[in-house]
Amino acid sequence: MTDTEPGAGMNKNSSVAPIPSANGTATAVAEPVAVRIRDLNFFFGQGDLRKQVLYDINLDLPYGQIVIMTGPSGSGKTTLLTLIGALRTVREGSLSVLDQEIVGLGRSQLVDVRRNIGFIFQAHNLFDSLTASKNVEMAIELTEDWQEKRERAVEMLTQLGLSDRVDYKPKSLSGGQKQRVAIARALVNQPPLLLADEPTAALDKKSGRDVVTLMQKLAKEEGRTILMVTHDNRILDVADRIITMVDGRLETDENLAQFVSSHDPKSLDRRMFVM
Amino acid sequence: MRSPLRTPLAWFNLTYERRRLLTAIAGVAFAVLLMFMFRGFENALYDSQVQLLKLLNGEVVIVNRIKTTMFVPEQFARQRLYQAQAFDGVEDAYALYTTTANWKNPETKQVRPLRVLAFNPAKPVLPLPGIMENRAALELPWTALVDEKSRAEVGPTEAGIESELAEQQITLVGTYSLGTDFASANGNLVMSDQNFLRYFSNLGPELDSRSLRTVDIGLLRLAPGTDVDRLVAALQRRLPNDVLVLSKDDFVQKELDYWRNNTNIGFVFSLLTTMSFVVGIILVYQILYTDVADHWAEYATLKAMGYTNLYLLWVVIQQALLLGVMGFVPGYLIALGLYQMTANATGLLMQMTLFRGINILLATIVMCLISGAIAVRRVQATDPAEVFG
Ligand SMILES: Nc1ncnc2c1ncn2[C@@H]1O[C@H](COP(=O)(O)OP(=O)(O)O)[C@@H](O)[C@H]1O
Numbered sequence: 220m221t222d223t224e225p226g227a228g229m230n231k232n233s234s235v236a237p238i239p240s241a242n243g244t245a246t247a248v249a250e251p252v253a254v255r256i257r258d259l260n261f262f263f264g265q266g267d268l269r270k271q272v273l274y275d276i277n278l279d280l281p282y283g284q285i286v287i288m289t290g291p292s293g294s295g296k297t298t299l300l301t302l303i304g305a306l307r308t309v310r311e312g313s314l315s316v317l318d319q320e321i322v323g324l325g326r327s328q329l330v331d332v333r334r335n336i337g338f339i340f341q342a343h344n345l346f347d348s349l350t351a352s353k354n355v356e357m358a359i360e361l362t363e364d365w366q367e368k369r370e371r372a373v374e375m376l377t378q379l380g381l382s383d384r385v386d387y388k389p390k391s392l393s394g395g396q397k398q399r400v401a402i403a404r405a406l407v408n409q410p411p412l413l414l415a416d417e418p419t420a421a422l423d424k425k426s427g428r429d430v431v432t433l434m435q436k437l438a439k440e441e442g443r444t445i446l447m448v449t450h451d452n453r454i455l456d457v458a459d460r461i462i463t464m465v466d467g468r469l470e471t472d473e474n475l476a477q478f479v480s481s482h483d484p485k486s487l488d489r490r491m492f493v494m
Numbered sequence: 495m496r497s498p499l500r501t502p503l504a505w506f507n508l509t510y511e512r513r514r515l516l517t518a519i520a521g522v523a524f525a526v527l528l529m530f531m532f533r534g535f536e537n538a539l540y541d542s543q544v545q546l547l548k549l550l551n552g553e554v555v556i557v558n559r560i561k562t563t564m565f566v567p568e569q570f571a572r573q574r575l576y577q578a579q580a581f582d583g584v585e586d587a588y589a590l591y592t593t594t595a596n597w598k599n600p601e602t603k604q605v606r607p608l609r610v611l612a613f614n615p616a617k618p619v620l621p622l623p624g625i626m627e628n629r630a631a632l633e634l635p636w637t638a639l640v641d642e643k644s645r646a647e648v649g650p651t652e653a654g655i656e657s658e659l660a661e662q663q664i665t666l667v668g669t670y671s672l673g674t675d676f677a678s679a680n681g682n683l684v685m686s687d688q689n690f691l692r693y694f695s696n697l698g699p700e701l702d703s704r705s706l707r708t709v710d711i712g713l714l715r716l717a718p719g720t721d722v723d724r725l726v727a728a729l730q731r732r733l734p735n736d737v738l739v740l741s742k743d744d745f746v747q748k749e750l751d752y753w754r755n756n757t758n759i760g761f762v763f764s765l766l767t768t769m770s771f772v773v774g775i776i777l778v779y780q781i782l783y784t785d786v787a788d789h790w791a792e793y794a795t796l797k798a799m800g801y802t803n804l805y806l807l808w809v810v811i812q813q814a815l816l817l818g819v820m821g822f823v824p825g826y827l828i829a830l831g832l833y834q835m836t837a838n839a840t841g842l843l844m845q846m847t848l849f850r851g852i853n854i855l856l857a858t859i860v861m862c863l864i865s866g867a868i869a870v871r872r873v874q875a876t877d878p879a880e881v882f883g
């Protein structure tokens with residue numbers, strides 16, 4: 220693991236209290252973090268149908284850290300991801316993304332926040348009508364870089380091993396290749412924060428592994444923060460830190476070693492992480 | 495390949511599925527064609543009704559006061575024309591006699607009504623090429639010129655054809671080109687006033703025989719520089735009240751107004767045009783909606799990435815406009831062909847003018863914009879948070 224500038228605080232994080240108590244907050248305020256969540260509650264619906272989905276979330280994601288979030292289905296992982304991604308409005312608590320408090324921001328300000336975040340979804344969501352390169356260029360165009368968009372798109376796709384596929388449309392790409400194009404699209408603007416929701420769910424073992432390894436490599440080289448929701452045990456080893464969500468609450472917050480030892484070591488073969 | 499411009503997403507999305515694109519274009523083209531045809535018929539109705547009037551030679555028209563439209567077969571005393579001729583500024587006065595008579599198709603022997611236009615061939619009353627050339631032949635007894643744009647029921651229209659008009663022998667001595675309208679039945683026959691007398695002065699006792707003492711339409715040629723409106727006012731004031739004096743422009747307008755206000759035909763065609771427009775809106779909406787619905791996850795992803803609603807609205811509107819233009823071209827070309835066919839088959843004046851073409855193009859664009867505006871609401875409602883799931 221290379222120690223890059225933005226990742227300077229990384230080593231500390233595993234010792235930081237997973238869920239800071241009220242007095243613990245003071246220690247965290249000092250250093251800049253990619254995501255800082257304080258006392259966040261979230262509800263779906265209104266009136267009688269109002270249902271609380273997230274309870275009292277406190278979480279810091281330092282720059283440069285790769286964090287995997289697991290937990291049973293329906294526990295609120297996706298909801299938390301969409302909140303961090305400025306895709307839903309938070310009403311209770313504090314949520315700071317890339318050093319900007321986003322609670323209370325208007326619609327267009329949220330759009331600006333989103334431009335600094337890379338999103339990777341379970342489905343690739345590429346336009347069938349556009350080539351791999353054009354799909355990636357759509358992201359570059361957000362930065363108004365018209366002159367070099369093609370070069371940058373090709374370069375990004377090359378980094379993801381798709382140099383011979385830049386002018387293919389999604390129909391002629393395999394599932395893993397499509398997801399890699401989607402990752403290229405998410406990474407090409409070098410967003411400091413990457414949010415991924417089960418990015419390997421639709422892929423077979425090998426391509427899922429490849430995709431995650433690439434994400435890890437690129438993130439580490441550039442010091443990006445990654446928050447990835449996954450149920451895929453085989454890719455846990457890329458994580459610096461694993462958090463578990465249960466019934467809308469952050470249940471555990473551990474580094475890889477702690478996680479492995481506390482999660483039924485018999486069923487989870489350590490050797491698979493060694494490669 | 496460098497492409498320094500914004501990726502034309504609308505174009506790529508629209509053209510990606512060829513079959514769907516062709517269906518979409520066909521749909522728009524069909525709506526365009528319907529609008530062109532109904533508009534064309536409506537315009538032909540109006541254009542045809544006044545084409546003869548517009549060609550008549552004279553700046554001022556005199557008709558019987560109760561002749562509210564060309565359909566009304568009322569004449570006025572020829573005396574009035576002589577009186578009008580005495581006015582300052584009036585250079586010449588022409589009498590036009592019209593009637594409807596039965597014509598026997600020389601081939602099928604079927605009898606069809608034709609409108610007869612008669613005047614003194616020495617005067618340029620209806621100065622069309624075919625008529626001016628054949629003035630000498632018209633002076634011969636029992637002759638007439640026939641409109642080559644007459645309905646097919648009239649039969650062959652070459653010079654030399656012999657047949658019967660009002661159950662009397664007639665020889666066609668030439669043709670001219672005019673076209674039919676709703677008052678002219680199957681076509682127009684032009685003859686001299688003397689022949690008019692020969693055919694229609696001694697009709698049976700139950701029919702109104704005609705003479706040259708009563709005129710259907712009087713035309714006044716004015717000296718250059720004459721104030722038409724003042725002369726018309728003076729004539730109307732000083733001539734007996736049994737005639738109506740109008741400038742030719744007003745006369746044409748009056749005829750158009752009659753058709754606009756007193757028939758449902760204009761309304762029916764306007765309604766049909768509007769319905770085609772609405773059908774077009776629904777078709778285009780359907781196409782755009784399907785596109786947005788099929789790609790909602792991609793559009794939502796764009797929103798998540800930081801594209802604004804405005805950008806996505808623009809993509810949908812662009813697709814609407816592209817569809818409009820791509821559908822307009824074939825619709826226009828097919829309409830041109832059908833106009834020609836309709837004109838040939840019916841003699842109606844199906845005219846495609848630049849103004850009318852642009853008119854329908856604008857209607858098509860508005861049609862697509864309305865569809866786009868409705869479809870766009872689906873994009874706006876797309877919640878990027880829903881892509882995660
Ligand atoms: N748009 C929504 N409206 C109402 N309830 C929702 C919505 N999305 C998710 N939920 C509910 O919120 C809870 C958490 O969902 P989610 O965040 O998707 O969980 P996870 O991603 O961990 O499976 C679930 O009970 C789910 O039914």
Ligand SMILES: [Mg+2]
Pocket residue numbers: 296297298883
């Ligand atoms: Mg989920």
